[in-house]
Amino acid sequence: MKQKTTTKTSYHIPIGPIHPALKEPVYFEFEIDGERIVDVDVKLGHVHRGIEWASRKRNPIQILYLAERVCGICSYSHPAAFTLAVEDAAGIEIPERAEYLRVIQGELERICSHTLWAGVAAHEIGFDTVLYFTWEIRERALDLTEYLTGNRVTKAIMTIGGIRRDITKDMLPTVTKHLNYLKDNFEKLRHAFLDDKTVKIRSQNVGILTKEDALKLCAVGPTTRASGVKKDVRVDTSYFAYGDLDVDYMTPDVLTGEINGDVYDRIIVRLLEVKQSIDLIEQCLDKMPSGDIIAEPKPAKLLSQLKKASGEGVGRHEAPRGEVIHYVKLNENEDAPYTWKIRAPTYNNILPWIPMLKGEQIADIPIVAASTDPCMSCTNRVAIVQDNNKYELTKEELHRLSIEKTRRLMKQ
Amino acid sequence: MRFSMLPQVFAQLFKKPWTNKFPAKYQPSNTTAYLKAVSEGKAKINPPIKTPPGFRGKIQYDKEKCTGCQLCIKVCPCEAIEFKPEEKKIKIYLARCCFCSQCNDICPVNALSMSDEFLLAGTDPYEKDLIVE
Amino acid sequence: MSKKLSPEEIVKYFKDEFKTKIKDVQVRKKSAGSKKKESYSIWMNIDKSIFKPFVKHLCDLQFPHLAVTSGNDLGKTIELIYHFTLGYGTRFGEIVLNVSVELPKSKPEIETICDYIPGALVTEREKQEMLGVKIVGIPDTRRLFLPDDFPEGVYPWRRDETGLEKLYKNLHEVKK
Numbered sequence: 001m002k003q004k005t006t007t008k009t010s011y012h013i014p015i016g017p018i019h020p021a022l023k024e025p026v027y028f029e030f031e032i033d034g035e036r037i038v039d040v041d042v043k044l045g046h047v048h049r050g051i052e053w054a055s056r057k058r059n060p061i062q063i064l065y066l067a068e069r070v071c072g073i074c075s076y077s078h079p080a081a082f083t084l085a086v087e088d089a090a091g092i093e094i095p096e097r098a099e100y101l102r103v104i105q106g107e108l109e110r111i112c113s114h115t116l117w118a119g120v121a122a123h124e125i126g127f128d129t130v131l132y133f134t135w136e137i138r139e140r141a142l143d144l145t146e147y148l149t150g151n152r153v154t155k156a157i158m159t160i161g162g163i164r165r166d167i168t169k170d171m172l173p174t175v176t177k178h179l180n181y182l183k184d185n186f187e188k189l190r191h192a193f194l195d196d197k198t199v200k201i202r203s204q205n206v207g208i209l210t211k212e213d214a215l216k217l218c219a220v221g222p223t224t225r226a227s228g229v230k231k232d233v234r235v236d237t238s239y240f241a242y243g244d245l246d247v248d249y250m251t252p253d254v255l256t257g258e259i260n261g262d263v264y265d266r267i268i269v270r271l272l273e274v275k276q277s278i279d280l281i282e283q284c285l286d287k288m289p290s291g292d293i294i295a296e297p298k299p300a301k302l303l304s305q306l307k308k309a310s311g312e313g314v315g316r317h318e319a320p321r322g323e324v325i326h327y328v329k330l331n332e333n334e335d336a337p338y339t340w341k342i343r344a345p346t347y348n349n350i351l352p353w354i355p356m357l358k359g360e361q362i363a364d365i366p367i368v369a370a371s372t373d374p375c376m377s378c379t380n381r382v383a384i385v386q387d388n389n390k391y392e393l394t395k396e397e398l399h400r401l402s403i404e405k406t407r408r409l410m411k412q
Numbered sequence: 413m414r415f416s417m418l419p420q421v422f423a424q425l426f427k428k429p430w431t432n433k434f435p436a437k438y439q440p441s442n443t444t445a446y447l448k449a450v451s452e453g454k455a456k457i458n459p460p461i462k463t464p465p466g467f468r469g470k471i472q473y474d475k476e477k478c479t480g481c482q483l484c485i486k487v488c489p490c491e492a493i494e495f496k497p498e499e500k501k502i503k504i505y506l507a508r509c510c511f512c513s514q515c516n517d518i519c520p521v522n523a524l525s526m527s528d529e530f531l532l533a534g535t536d537p538y539e540k541d542l543i544v545e
Numbered sequence: 546m547s548k549k550l551s552p553e554e555i556v557k558y559f560k561d562e563f564k565t566k567i568k569d570v571q572v573r574k575k576s577a578g579s580k581k582k583e584s585y586s587i588w589m590n591i592d593k594s595i596f597k598p599f600v601k602h603l604c605d606l607q608f609p610h611l612a613v614t615s616g617n618d619l620g621k622t623i624e625l626i627y628h629f630t631l632g633y634g635t636r637f638g639e640i641v642l643n644v645s646v647e648l649p650k651s652k653p654e655i656e657t658i659c660d661y662i663p664g665a666l667v668t669e670r671e672k673q674e675m676l677g678v679k680i681v682g683i684p685d686t687r688r689l690f691l692p693d694d695f696p697e698g699v700y701p702w703r704r705d706e707t708g709l710e711k712l713y714k715n716l717h718e719v720k721k
Contacts, residue, residue, distance in 0.1 A: 218612075236639035238637055287579075312643075
């Protein structure tokens with residue numbers, strides 16, 4: 001009897017919904033050969049809560065607070081896109097001062113989100129000192145948010161037709177004090193992250209997304225800007241007060257002069273955007289005109305105005321992770337909208353994971369996936385099925401693998 | 413540069429930690445005994461950091477001003493407000509409230525306002541401390 | 546593409562090719578900020594038969610960015626709206642193009658556009674499971690957001706008897 005020739009089979013690693021260092025519950029199945037990844041399969045839907053369905057019996061003002069709870073980190077972007085869609089459908093005009101205030105709140109949220117991401121990305125590499133440093137900077141930005149809106153995370157400051165709270169003259173000294181603190185520490189942050197040799201070794205030429213792939217897969221946000229595609233809703237369209245301000249696309253060649261599309265470029269794009277946000281807030285505080293902050297101050301009248309309106313509207317906003325788009329259809333004499341469709345930016349950034357992860361090592365999975373900044377936190381468990389034995393790797397194991405790789409590279 | 417965070421790390425050795433030690437500096441070994449000692453005056457609790465003005469804490473209800481128009485019930489996103497038809501006043505369930513303060517904005521007689529109380533945890537959603545009426 | 550397109554040129558480009566199959570064209574203009582800079586959006590309704598040639602014609606003009614597709618249940622028909630954007634890359638150059646296609650409920654089928662725009666895979670899979678639309682030629686037919694043991698034939702976004710009316714319970718009725 002002839003001996004059966006052994007063929008090399010590849011292992012399949014399912015990285016389950018609750019998993020390593022990725023912030024969103026996503027199910028991956030990796031086909032690996034040794035330590036290299038050969039193929040990737042993605043499955044979604046683990047945090048599907050039926051939010052669009054819950055909107056079928058609520059009026060637009062109640063839906064604002066439902067939209068805020070879609071995501072904790074982008075808790076300003078979803079109400080912003082929703083109000084843009086409703087104002088497009090119902091034809092409501094907004095006073096100018098409200099538009100400048102909306103820009104300030106949006107950019108403040110961008111600063112909080114990008115500094116959180118910088119800390120998490122450093123933690124994936126094993127650089128915990130930078131995690132504590134960036135999160136202390138973030139605490140001051142959150143203090144400023146609490147002073148302006150009343151709460152650190154669920155801001156509840158957007159409303160249809162304007163904004164709920166104003167920045168009065170006696171609030172300005174506190175605001176400028178916090179902004180100066182952020183400006184002084186930005187240079188230290190940039191130096192700690194971008195000039196460090198270990199960060200460069202771990203992140204250069206890892207997780208490359210080419211420009212054609214980014215275009216064809218319709219990626220959005222800093223993920224696609226780091227590959228050289230110039231897509232930014234704030235620059236392309238004129239909404240809120242961005243038409244008056246000096247904004248430009250942030251691509252890595254602003255700092256280094258060349259575009260590689262790897263993880264290092266994404267770090268550069270996000271840190272440059274923090275600097276751009278501080279600059280935009282200062283421009284807004286200088287140029288803000290005086291006037292009303294809301295088109296219809298009595299909510300009861302606003303509700304009856306919306307009940308009579310009918311039409312369809314689309315609202316787009318540049319959230320920290322990319323483009324958010326909401327579609328609303330209003331019918332006459334009905335309280336609740338007929339249809340509401342939300343598309344969060346991470347859904348367009350899921351497909352680019354496949355070309356980014358092919359050919360990488362397992363220890364690179366946390367940093368590559370975290371570099372696209374998926375939106376939501378979670379814990380994890382990894383199950384490896386090898387032959388007939390099944391054993392589990394916990395989050396600590398995968399994290400340990402990632403840190404060990406850093407130590408190995410540092411010794412070389 | 414290899415160790416770019418070194419200057420910050422050295423500076424931190426000489427600075428006080430930024431954390432406010434609320435409620436106590438170290439975790440007590442028996443929490444209920446510690447709370448009993450506090451109520452008898454034997455131990456102290458460090459106060460939390462003061463909240464800024466405009467903070468959205470526990471809701472405060474002025475019963476005399478309320479006219480029973482039910483506009484706040486129409487606009488609450490969490491359905492946390494209940495109407496009492498015999499008295500024509502409302503009852504607010506704090507366990508459901510999401511502290512958005514939209515009811516404050518719509519009330520025509522300003523009977524509702526937000527205080528700065530935020531230590532509101534309880535064990536039963538329908539207990540007396542968590543209902544405002 | 547460095548040439549800045551105006552919305553009228555885009556509408557003319559499609560109307561020259563497809564003539565009467567395009568209906569209800571609406572160009573909306575919105576201005577924002579103190580300087581009142583404008584941004585445009587185009588809404589049009591096209592016939593199901595020219596859908597795939599329409600998308601090919603669009604890709605010839607400039608490679609679009611497909612933001613998302615939304616769906617409506619209008620009683621006897623299902624309406625799918627594709628939200629494209631053109632002209633990204635230049636300041637104030639982006640134009641949003643919203644194309645709606647109506648499908649009869651007796652035969653809700655439409656062709657895939659994944660061979661022209663690979664990024665459309667996620668949103669087409671979502672329409673298949675949420676509205677019951679059959680996308681012909683899609684490379685991956687698995688469910689996207691709904692769990693695998695969700696009953697067949699139940700389409701959450703629909704408002705008729707195949708919708709979700711029997712499946713949900715109110716929390717306060719269940720718990721206390």
